Amino acid sequence: MGKLYQVRGIVLSTQDFQDNDRILNILTPSRGKIAAIAKGARKTTSSLRSGTQRLCLARFLLYEGKSLATVTQCQVEDFFGPVRENLGRLLTACYLTEIAEAATVSGQPSYGMFKLLKDSLSLLSVEEPFLIARAFEVKTLRLLGLAPRLSSCAVCGGALSWQGTVAVSPVAGGALCASCRGRYSPEYYLSQESLRTWEHLTKLRGENLHRLKLSTRCRGELEEVLPAYLEYYLEKKLKSRILLHL
Numbered sequence: 632m633g634k635l636y637q638v639r640g641i642v643l644s645t646q647d648f649q650d651n652d653r654i655l656n657i658l659t660p661s662r663g664k665i666a667a668i669a670k671g672a673r674k675t676t677s678s679l680r681s682g683t684q685r686l687c688l689a690r691f692l693l694y695e696g697k698s699l700a701t702v703t704q705c706q707v708e709d710f711f712g713p714v715r716e717n718l719g720r721l722l723t724a725c726y727l728t729e730i731a732e733a734a735t736v737s738g739q740p741s742y743g744m745f746k747l748l749k750d751s752l753s754l755l756s757v758e759e760p761f762l763i764a765r766a767f768e769v770k771t772l773r774l775l776g777l778a779p780r781l782s783s784c785a786v787c788g789g790a791l792s793w794q795g796t797v798a799v800s801p802v803a804g805g806a807l808c809a810s811c812r813g814r815y816s817p818e819y820y821l822s823q824e825s826l827r828t829w830e831h832l833t834k835l836r837g838e839n840l841h842r843l844k845l846s847t848r849c850r851g852e853l854e855e856v857l858p859a860y861l862e863y864y865l866e867k868k869l870k871s872r873i874l875l876h877l
Contacts, residue, residue, distance in 0.1 A: 632693050642687045643732040653683050655735045660745040664737045667700040681706045713756035723760035726871035728769050733865045754837045762840040768857040775862050780805030781830050792850040796820040801863040819856040824849045
């Protein structure tokens with residue numbers, strides 16, 4: 632027999648089902664991802680309509696099922712309205728939820744990812760979307776235990792050469808010195824400014840992101856390399872990433 636339980640969660644994605652139903656993927660701190668069906672949620676008169684939309688933070692009362700839980704009640708906490716009013720911020724928010732969905736597992740607690748996503752969505756209304764996205768990528772790697780070694784060679788521990796670009800490899804676990812580079816494909820190349828910005832993003836609080844003043848080159852490198860580095864570990868192409876360039 633199933634049972635009722637309550638969770639707080641963020642709707643990562645939705646899928647229309649049958650005539651009026653909606654299937655949700657919800658990120659919760661205590662249970663990780665939950666797949667649930669909200670019956671009749673697409674009806675204009677449904678009490679579940681607002682709380683079962685993508686990017687909605689709500690408290691859900693769920694009935695446990697064999698494969699899908701059933702949403703019986705939901706109470707909206709935050710709709711992230713300011714984010715929805717700006718296309719760039721909205722597309723960035725969708726990108727963050729796609730990363731969160733790929734980086735979490737059903738049934739496993741995800742306190743860190745839940746907090747990171749909730750805080751990032753809140754900051755999107757006031758901070759620059761580009762910086763929010765880059766910080767989210769870097770901090771997701773840290774949550775997964777995959778933060779790269781960037782201050783010295785990840786393979787031999789030797790000093791990095793700061794002439795030209797520095798190679799960074801997910802296979803090796805970070806930056807590569809001149810002797811080790813070229814042997815750990817795929818390798819990505821970053822300037823000294825980009826490498827140090829990566830390190831700063833790991834530690835910098837979200838509300839202080841605006842303090843970063845980045846060159847055009849640095850922005851271009853980070854926008855190319857950070858998603859690619861993350862995709863390597865997720866073993867998945869992030870479709871929302873393409874929309875950010877429209």
